[in-house]
Every structure is written in structure tokens, then in C-alpha cells.
Amino acid sequence: MTQETRLVGTDRVLAVLIELAEHPHGVTLDELSRRVDSAKPTVHRALAALRRQRLAIQDGHGRYLLGDEFLRLAFAHHEQRPEHVRIAPALDELCRRFAETVHYAVLDGRDVVYRAKVDPPTGAMRISSVIGGRNPAHATGVGKLLLAERLTSMSEIVDWIGDVPLARPTDHTLTTPADLHAEFEQIRAQGFAVDDQENEPGIACLAVPASSSPSRYRGAISISALAHRTPLSTLIADVETIRAIVARGSDRPEEED
Template sequence: MLDNVPVPAASSSGKAEESRLVGSDRVLAVLKELARHPDGVGLDELTRAIGSPKPTVHRGLRALCRAGLADQDERGRYRLGDEFLRMAFAHHEARPEHVRVRPVLELLASRFGETTHYAVLDGREVVYRAKVDPPAGAVRLTSTIGGRNPAHATGVGKLLLAHHLRTREDVAAWVDDLPLARRTPRTRCTVDDLHRDLREIRERGYATDDQENENGINCIALPVYPTSPATPSGAVSISALAYRTPVSSLVDALGEIRRTLGPLGEPHPSR
């Protein structure tokens, strides 16, 4: 408990420390405002936006420029510096992909009241790297982080297979002599059926699982690109109880789902 912790009396040194903290806060305010102006911003405009005296803002800019976190272009406008961008991208790329995807899963689970997953392809199976259950009161699925399912029977699996198995010959070689398990009467278990399904998935950009892996469970799956610029490194799915949320309802919400995914759901082949 902190109730009985004594508070030191203010002193001249304490006031100096408080002043330094306020100055640091103002430098951070300058940094955050610069992030809103990718084409650069002038000192006067920056001063008005932050609401601090011009000399204070200018000192903050000088500190950021010395650290490489800001720079000034030929027009005299300030913008984020290359060092800041290098640090930000290096940090972003070093984070585990499931950590980057989880906020999207949380948004989708809250919006649709259904379970969301992030999964990757591992041979003939998918592995679930992240899972978010819907808010309290909704039915939860029994899937677990680290759990596996046959790729050919799941939306996430078929979505990822579609990017790797582009011809019938590819599908046949992947199936080889090992029969595809029939999880439900709706599971695609032949080379021709699976090839046809994967071709349609590539054309429309998403996959569905209409009770193909488990009776009574539907899902829609979309690609995400947290670690690979052109080929999806994983897939995000919304899994729902079929009686409550049919596949058609998930497809109708495709635009909203894509907007929620944002940049994670967009390939960047030029990167």
C-alpha cells in the first residue's frame, strides 16, 4: 500500500527535475505531431498544433534532429528522420508475428462475437499461433494455441494452400499417396475437388470452411502478411457456429473484415 509513503517537500532541485520532465514531454509532443505530417510541416504550423511557445518547439526539434529522429528538408519543413523509421521498422519486424496480429483478432472477435484465429501452414497441417475468444457470454470453441488441423479441411489451411498449390499437378504431388482425411461429409477429399476449391480461393481472395472440418462450425479466412511482403505468412479466420452465423453472413461482411485487417492484409511485393 502507498497511503503512508511520505511525499518529499518541493525544493529547487525538485522544481528543476519537474521542468526537465515537462521539457521531455514537449519533445515527445513534437515527435508525435511530426508523425501526422509525412510531407513535412513548418515551424509555425507545428507551434500552433502543439500549443507551445515557438522557442520551446524549436528546441524540441533541434534535440530530435541531433538524435536523427527528425530532419529538415530543402523547403525548411520538418519531418520524421530516417533513424526514427529505421528503429520503428526494426522493432516491428523483430516482434513475433502473432503479437502483431492479435489486436486484429481482438477487434474481429469483439465485432462478430465469434472466435478468431491466426494460423500458419506446417506441411499437411495448420498450426494455430493465436486465438481470441468472443466476449463473455458467447459460445467458445475448443481450439487451442499450438493445436493442429488438416490443412485441406480448414479455411485457413485452404487459403494458404491456394498460394502454394497453383496447378492440379501441384495438388496431386502434395496429396501423393496419402489419402485426405474426411472430417465431415463436406470435406474436399479428392485432388480434383481440392484443386477446384483452391483455384476459386485464389480468384476471390478468401477461403471458407462450410462445416468441412467440424460439423456445425463455419469459418471465413483471409491472408495476412506480417513477415512476408508478397506471399501470406499466415491466415486470419473467424470461426462461428453455423446455426447462428452462416457462411453467407461472414461473406457479406468481407469488406468490413478487410478494413479491420488493414495493412496486415495487404501484400507489399515492392518492399
């Protein structure tokens, strides 16, 4: 971290909070100071502020962790989001139907953020994604579906990519403006998007809009399947069933808020 970008004040407190989230088993003051590139007394003051609000705790071994109050706030906020409550029936039904992991995700810059996830029953092999986790938008079905709505011309795609090359998680990932432009045109024409092992080897995905009314949801729903267990061709063949389940499970009356 350069002198020009050195953290001060509330930015430092937030940086410490974010860094704590990366250490579920705790982190020492020394390590935390190195990670946020600040002096130990300064980081200690940030930790003291977080501990006063019960957003951080210190265990019996002197390691710092996120506090239960932070987790309570995060989960309470997540559970009360209207989109999360409304989308749950569709996710549950899709998971039962295909016995694969189902996500609800939204676009955030160059990434997608997973807002909800339903896993298949205990005992089945599962996908390692987590609620709140991120993946490159251009490498995922949900991300490409949402980008296709926003980036409708080659120039818009070029501007979106900018000077930072797109990540290439697998050999199948599309990263050039020309490839993405062709892909987005196909997505708009067919109304769904696929990820054919573009984000993770062995994982196939099909994504559809989260609602028939885009103004109600700004996200997408995807079925992320182990390709050897549920081939992408199977998901594509069942796309109308998937759309019907989403419409039935997510397009519910406003009073349910």
C-alpha cells in the same frame, strides 16, 4: 514401434517431453514407458534429464508432468513473436465485431497450426481449438487459403497429397485433387477461403490473408463461427469489412517489433 525406429539418446528425451504434454494431469513411469516403447530405466533417465532442467516435475503421487520452466519458455516465446504482437489488434477487433472465435494460423506440412486465438466474451459458446493445436489444412479455411497460394496446378496438388489419403473429418470435406483444384482456383480469384462445416459439424469459417504484404506474414486470419449463430453467408457478405479490419490492425510499422 519397430526395432529400426526405436528411439535412442536425445530423440528419446524429446519423445518423453512430447508425451508428457499429452497428460496434463500427470502420467506414471509405467504408462510413459509403454507410450514411448522404451524400458523403464531408460525412460527414467530421460525424465531425470528433463527434471534437472526443470522441464518436467514429479508430483506427490509419483506422476510426471511438464514443469513450469517449460511453460515459461513456451509462453514467453509465443508472446514475443513479432507476428503474434502485430496480429493481436486485428484479432481483437474481429472478435468484438462478430462475437465469434478468431484465429491466426500458419501452414505446416499437411496441417495448419494455430499461433493465436481470441475467444468471444465469457458466457458465449466457444470453439474448442487451442494455440499450438493442429487441423488438416485441406479441411479448414485458413489451410485452403494458404494451400491455394502454394499449389497452383493439378500436378502440384497430386504430389502434395502423395500416397496418403486426406482425412475426411465431415461429409463436407473436399479430398480429391479435382475438387481441391477447383476450390483453390476460386480462392485465388476471390481472395478469401471458406470452410462450410468441413472440419467440424456446425462450424463455419471465413479466412483472409493476415497481411496485404505476404512477405511480412506467412499465415492467415479466420473467423470461426457457430453456423446457427453466424451463418457463412453473413461472413461472406462482410468480407470487405473483415479485410479492412485486418489491414488496419495488422499492417503496422516495422518499428513496433
